[in-house]
Amino acid sequence: STFDKHHDVFETLGIQKTNNKGVFDGEWSGSGPIVPSINPVNNQVIAEVVTGTTADLDRALDRVAEAQKIWVEMPIPKRGHVLLAMRDALVKNLQPLGKLVALEMGKILPEGVGEVQEYIDILEYALGLSRMMQGAIIPSERPGHIMLETWNPLGTVGVISAFNFPVAVYGWNSALALVTGNGVLWKPSPTTPLCALAITRILEQTLRQHNLPPALCSLVTGGTDVGVSLTADKRTHVLSFTGSTQVGREVGKVVQGRFGKSILELGGNNAIVVMDDCDIDLAARAILFAAVGTAGQRCTTTRRLIVHESVYDSLIERLIKAYGQVKVGDPLDDGVLCGPLHTEAAVSTYKQVLDSVIKQGGEVLCGGQVLTEGEFEHGNFVVPTLTKVRPDMDIIKNEAFVPILHTMTFKTLDEAIAINNGVAQGLSSSIFTTNPANMFKWIGPKGSDCGIINVNIPTNGAEIGGAFGGEKETGGGRESGSDSWKQYCRRGTCTINYSGALPLAQGINFG
Numbered sequence: 460s461t462f463d464k465h466h467d468v469f470e471t472l473g474i475q476k477t478n479n480k481g482v483f484d485g486e487w488s489g490s491g492p493i494v495p496s497i498n499p500v501n502n503q504v505i506a507e508v509v510t511g512t513t514a515d516l517d518r519a520l521d522r523v524a525e526a527q528k529i530w531v532e533m534p535i536p537k538r539g540h541v542l543l544a545m546r547d548a549l550v551k552n553l554q555p556l557g558k559l560v561a562l563e564m565g566k567i568l569p570e571g572v573g574e575v576q577e578y579i580d581i582l583e584y585a586l587g588l589s590r591m592m593q594g595a596i597i598p599s600e601r602p603g604h605i606m607l608e609t610w611n612p613l614g615t616v617g618v619i620s621a622f623n624f625p626v627a628v629y630g631w632n633s634a635l636a637l638v639t640g641n642g643v644l645w646k647p648s649p650t651t652p653l654c655a656l657a658i659t660r661i662l663e664q665t666l667r668q669h670n671l672p673p674a675l676c677s678l679v680t681g682g683t684d685v686g687v688s689l690t691a692d693k694r695t696h697v698l699s700f701t702g703s704t705q706v707g708r709e710v711g712k713v714v715q716g717r718f719g720k721s722i723l724e725l726g727g728n729n730a731i732v733v734m735d736d737c738d739i740d741l742a743a744r745a746i747l748f749a750a751v752g753t754a755g756q757r758c759t760t761t762r763r764l765i766v767h768e769s770v771y772d773s774l775i776e777r778l779i780k781a782y783g784q785v786k787v788g789d790p791l792d793d794g795v796l797c798g799p800l801h802t803e804a805a806v807s808t809y810k811q812v813l814d815s816v817i818k819q820g821g822e823v824l825c826g827g828q829v830l831t832e833g834e835f836e837h838g839n840f841v842v843p844t845l846t847k848v849r850p851d852m853d854i855i856k857n858e859a860f861v862p863i864l865h866t867m868t869f870k871t872l873d874e875a876i877a878i879n880n881g882v883a884q885g886l887s888s889s890i891f892t893t894n895p896a897n898m899f900k901w902i903g904p905k906g907s908d909c910g911i912i913n914v915n916i917p918t919n920g921a922e923i924g925g926a927f928g929g930e931k932e933t934g935g936g937r938e939s940g941s942d943s944w945k946q947y948c949r950r951g952t953c954t955i956n957y958s959g960a961l962p963l964a965q966g967i968n969f970g
């Protein structure tokens with residue numbers, strides 16, 4: 460079994476084959492259904508988790524709030540030291556954690572390690588922030604007055620994360636939530652509980668070593684009921700949700716209805732525009748990672764390829780060749796670039812998308828097969844696929860989390876931008892060009908309408924230093940770098956009068 464084969468990984472990370480407790484609120488417990496974690500390579504059970512219930516969540520939310528009262532007393536640079544210790548613990552466990560991500564989610568090992576690295580990176584970022592979390596001083600119009608801004612924690616940050624990044628997305632949110640002085644309650648994807656258990660255990664150990672209440676980083680695994688309660692609960696001051704636009708729309712409404720704050724990271728439908736003046740070889744290599752990496756299961760995966768008609772044939776020729784060399788297989792095997800899809804349901808989605816492409820008048824250029832023979836027999840393996848479509852087809856309006864890249868042509872940059880912007884989602888976008896005029900148009904007001912606007916790099920694989928998120932139906936949230944940390948704070952606008960007189964703003968004379 461997977462568990463026995465990788466016993467060392469599970470032992471290092473404190474995971475058992477059965478009876479893993481899926482709730483942590485200072486102590487480990489769990490009173491909900493027993494849920495298996497499945498290996499997408501063979502659809503066999505890796506290990507079992509006793510998940511949480513809404514009653515477990517209710518208790519955990521109180522415990523996080525108690526722990527936060529202690530944490531908030533700690534000076535911010537001292538919080539930074541604790542985050543540094545968390546970072547060191549992750550560095551120490553980088554390989555086993557990366558392997559666990561590969562085993563449970565199905566992405567290849569370098570990408571599994573890479574997403575743990577993102578968590579390490581954001582902890583370093585948060586450590587820096589702990590010395591630089593500055594507010595503004597604002598000129599006052601009144602004599603003897605000063606205005607300034609304070610950034611204080613909101614309380615508890617709820618994080619609902621998705622299967623495709625079972626570690627990094629929690630990492631971004633928790634690092635910023637913690638450095639700004641909040642507690643965190645994590646509800647991971649029901650299909651990647653083991654990653655959540657392993658991470659939470661490492662955080663628990665670090666918090667205990669610093670004599671801090673470990674409930675500060677609480678965990679409740681479970682199903683929709685837990686997610687719904689966490690969303691509706693007033694004790695969740697900020698809710699960071701990563702998932703589908705359909706669910707995110709409801710989450711946003713519920714959180715808004717109680718005047719909580721939400722950070723929404725919803726569907727993407729990302730495009731790459733290829734200009735005739737670009738380095739075609741560089742573009743082809745970028746497109747391969749953008750469309751095939753993580754077997755097409757990143758929010759930032761390129762789904763639409765918009766190519767200048769004069770270079771379309773030569774680019775497609777290169778891509779078909781490159782696709783032909785992609786090794787599909789076990790994500791832990793050397794040389795494999797494309798692991799299995801995370802679930803069997805995704806294999807059906809893959810087939811449905813290809814059916815629709817044909818029905819709507821498109822064609823399959825390469826790939827298009829579900830792999831069922833030999834080592835692939837019991838897993839969720841498909842061949843990365845290129846299609847040729849027209850920009851007006853319905854099939855390219857929706858995001859499908861599978862490695863299918865829809866290609867199309869254009870004549871002018873304006874036309875390409877219109878195609879890029881012509882979908883409901885607005886996460887990531889890239890242009891390949893060597894012409895500065897194209898670059899600046901692309902990033903300007905009449906350019907890409909996405910949250911992530913790249914030039915000569917793929918749509919995926921963002922660094923943590925920039926704000927991560929998208930516009931329109933992607934939800935508008937921003938996580939990770941830049942000033943995203945402010946979302947985990949309440950902003951205080953403070954006007955201090957040291958004049959001894961009482962001049963009113965706007966020159967008002969009252970009595």
Ligand code: UN1
Nearest residue numbers: 624757758759919920921
């Ligand atoms: C996601 O797919 O949910 O930019 C996150 C990237 C990664 C994060 C993706 N750094 O592809």
